[in-house]
Amino acid sequence: MTAALALTTDPLDHPEPRLPSECPVEIWLALLGHRWSALLLWHLQDGALRFRDLKERLPQVTAKVLSERLENLCRHGLLVRSETRGFPIEVSYGLSESGRGLMPILDQIERWSRRYPVG
DSSP: OHHHHHHHTOTTTSOOOOOGGGOHHHHHHHHHHSTTHHHHHHHTTTSOEEHHHHHHHOTTSOHHHHHHHHHHHHHTTSEEEEEEOSSSOEEEEEEOHHHHHTHHHHHHHHHHHHHSOOO
8 A cells, every 4th residue: 555655756757847937838828828818829921910900800799809819919910000100100029039939830730720720
């Protein structure tokens, strides 16, 4: 009985869980797991778009949520926000180098989802 107990409590069998801040996969899945985030990146792969263009492409998202997602993706370095001087000021969003780096991954997800459709 003690041998079995020793086997189940062996630290090698149960490594200490990493904190979310220590696991890069968990961090990026949390960021991209927010509803609309990955789709926003997907829609921006062909070039920068204005807020209203993104809203037209994703009519189900509210303006508030769209604004929050764009701000979050900019803050994490996946998007770049650009302003055009003039009246009125035009703001557009485009992929950063880091955001462009995600495109092959999103392409693979698209291919996988077409091959193995859900539902």
